[in-house]
Amino acid sequence: MLLQFKLPDIGEGVVEGEIVRWLVSEGEEVKEDQPLVEVMTDKATVEIPSPVGGRVSKRHGQEGGAVAVGSILVEIETGNGAPAERAAKVYRAPEAPAPPRRRAASDMEVLATPAVRKLARERGIDLTKVTGRGPGGRVTMEDLAQYQTEPEARPEPQTTAAEEALPYRGLRRKIGEHMTLSKTTAAHYSYVDEVDVSELTRLRAVYSEQSGQRLTYLPFVIKAVIEGLKKYPLLNSSLDEENGVIRVKRYYNIGIATATDDGLVVPVITQADRRSIQELGREIGRLSEAARAGKLKLDELKDGTFTITSLGALGGLFATPIINYPEVAILGLHKISRKPVVKDEEIVIRDIMNVSVSLDHRVVDGAIAAQFVAHMRPYLENPGLLALGS
Numbered sequence: 001m002l003l004q005f006k007l008p009d010i011g012e013g014v015v016e017g018e019i020v021r022w023l024v025s026e027g028e029e030v031k032e033d034q035p036l037v038e039v040m041t042d043k044a045t046v047e048i049p050s051p052v053g054g055r056v057s058k059r060h061g062q063e064g065g066a067v068a069v070g071s072i073l074v075e076i077e078t079g080n081g082a083p084a085e086r087a088a089k090v091y092r093a094p095e096a097p098a099p100p101r102r103r104a105a106s107d108m109e110v111l112a113t114p115a116v117r118k119l120a121r122e123r124g125i126d127l128t129k130v131t132g133r134g135p136g137g138r139v140t141m142e143d144l145a146q147y148q149t150e151p152e153a154r155p156e157p158q159t160t161a162a163e164e165a166l167p168y169r170g171l172r173r174k175i176g177e178h179m180t181l182s183k184t185t186a187a188h189y190s191y192v193d194e195v196d197v198s199e200l201t202r203l204r205a206v207y208s209e210q211s212g213q214r215l216t217y218l219p220f221v222i223k224a225v226i227e228g229l230k231k232y233p234l235l236n237s238s239l240d241e242e243n244g245v246i247r248v249k250r251y252y253n254i255g256i257a258t259a260t261d262d263g264l265v266v267p268v269i270t271q272a273d274r275r276s277i278q279e280l281g282r283e284i285g286r287l288s289e290a291a292r293a294g295k296l297k298l299d300e301l302k303d304g305t306f307t308i309t310s311l312g313a314l315g316g317l318f319a320t321p322i323i324n325y326p327e328v329a330i331l332g333l334h335k336i337s338r339k340p341v342v343k344d345e346e347i348v349i350r351d352i353m354n355v356s357v358s359l360d361h362r363v364v365d366g367a368i369a370a371q372f373v374a375h376m377r378p379y380l381e382n383p384g385l386l387a388l389g390s
Contacts, residue, residue: 007073016068017041019061020170028056036074044298054078064169066111066138111138119181141180171263182325186360190320191369198351200383219280223386224379226252226273232372234364235329236305246363249305257309258291265291268304318354328360
């Protein structure tokens with residue numbers, strides 16, 4: 001019996017995904033629950049398992065191409081009808097695959113991610129009039145931007161023998177789409193200040209020596225950030241323009257921007273305010289390792305309320321991070337340098353770190369940004385204020 005296995009509903013409003021990598025070949029024998037393909041959505045990369053055992057007779061879609069929820073993903077020849085019937089019940093999805101693009105098509109028939117559709121709605125752009133230059137005619141953020149500035153199609157760029165054409169797909173394209181959405185939606189501005197972290201440096205060294213456990217600065221920063229967010233909750237919110245409300249979050253899910261070989265991802269530490277310094281350290285380590293291995297779960301990438309990004313020793317003087325939309329604020333940490341400063345009317349050498357906060361001016365005014373950093377700073381300069389056991 002031939003089973004036509006369709007891309008299942010992954011949830012979270014996902015209507016399509018991008019085929020990142022096929023894990024099986026046509027003609028290959030597969031077992032039930034064996035991963036067939038990696039599919040990337042706006043939220044995460046997930047492995048789609050086979051619902052049955054059998055032989056892969058046909059794959060649908062190329063790596064880098066888009067596939068709609070409910071469209072045929074792979075055809076599998078099974079030994080009998082029972083497994084296929086059971087699989088159909090478990091993986092049932094919308095029946096009609098996305099039709100090919102055409103000028104008379106409706107908006108929903110155009111291949112585009114939810115983020116692109118949202119931006120198009122906000123700008124009043126008819127997606128059927130936008131030329132999609134992504135795989136399979138998919139409309140990207142760049143296509144929207146080009147449509148607004150120059151509606152007529154431009155000739156495709158020509159490459160020469162001295163150029164290398166790298167595929168713009170997968171995580172890199174998702175990052176681009178998400179950053180474009182943020183920059184074209186939120187009214188960005190940044191505030192920069194410096195913090196004397198000499199005591200924090202000393203305390204961290206003492207803790208690492210006594211416990212034998214390596215502890216980064218991030219757990220202390222998270223605790224200090226939460227104190228600031230409790231005092232100035234607008235930084236822990238999102239703007240719901242459709243309903244005309246600012247949604248202030250009374251919970252603290254802190255995203256930690258993490259560099260991987262494929263690009264930047266932001267795993268989220270949920271209920272960070274309820275975790276101790278030690279627990280935060282362990283969770284940061286676990287999520288970072290999972291991110292670099294490409295093993296993050298969908299639940300570990302969603303529902304963030306505030307993001308922290310750091311380049312560690314490579315952090316430079318300061319930067320202006322892009323807000324992790326739909327959040328309204330992001331904190332950038334920069335390298336710690338030994339500098340001469342005036343303390344108690346004397347020039348002394350201290351460990352100084354610059355911090356930068358990028359915010360959405362539609363929600364947070366500059367004075368509040370300065371007050372947030374001023375409230376957070378004492379917890380970093382005097383880490384004894386943080387309850388290590390809480």
